[in-house]
Amino acid sequence: MDGLATFLADIGQWAWIAWLVLIALFLVIEMLTLDFTFLMLAFGGLVGLVAGLLGLPWWAQLIVAAVAAAMFIFFLRPPLLHRLRRGEDPAKSNVDALMGLRGTALLDITQITGQVKLSNGDIWTARSVDGAPIITGTRIAVVDISGATAIVRPVTE
Known part of the structure; x- marks a missing residue:
């Protein structure tokens, strides 16, 4: 002890x-x-x-x-x-900046293929979010990004 x-x-x-x-x-x-x-x-x-x-x-x-x-x-x-x-930049960047961005279908968009031009000037390969075809010239909005492909939906405005 x-x-x-x-x-x-x-x-x-x-x-x-x-x-x-x-x-x-x-x-x-x-x-x-x-x-x-x-x-x-x-x-x-x-x-x-x-x-x-x-x-x-x-x-x-x-x-x-x-x-x-x-x-x-x-x-x-x-x-x-x-x-x-407090001093961080509140602007979204990278993929976050693309969510909800509007654009136009350059080629017919299906569940497999398509192409869009976004309002920021970028051209992306695209797929339809629900598989329904989107015809050329339709206004779209980006729902998600999967790799180098924008998942889009038609916009009714």
């Missing part, structure tokens, strides 16, 4: 090194993920380090660090993510 008490006392004496290693590890992982989760865990580890420097036993340091990390994750991380994403 005396060996266990010595071991636990040694853990408490050198806990600050463990906190520094954990903080550094969390910061490295945060640099790879860029999601603020590991940054919040590093902040929790910093609070645990401060608790250890104030003389709390190692088990209390763990509890304080865990509670602080949870508080940071739930209360600090969401507003940080919101501020980070």
Whole structure:
């Protein structure tokens, strides 16, 4: 039993090194993920380090660090993510920008083949969404994209 008490006392004496290693590890992982989760865990580890420097036993340091990390994750991380994403471009791009885009059938469109010219000037191979034929000149709207083929439906305007 005396060996266990010595071991636990040694853990408490050198806990600050463990906190520094954990903080550094969390910061490295945060640099790879860029999601603020590991940054919040590093902040929790910093609070645990401060608790250890104030003389709390190692088990209390763990509890304080865990509670602080949870508080940071739930209360600090969401507003940080919101501020980070505030400057994003709201314009749709790539396939998302094609959804609902209007155009005209250049060739008859069936479930197997067809061709459309979209309002953005792109020409796509096309298929009918429900298998019903769409004749040349009909106004269409893009419903989905499957590979390099636009899945379209006729538009009645």
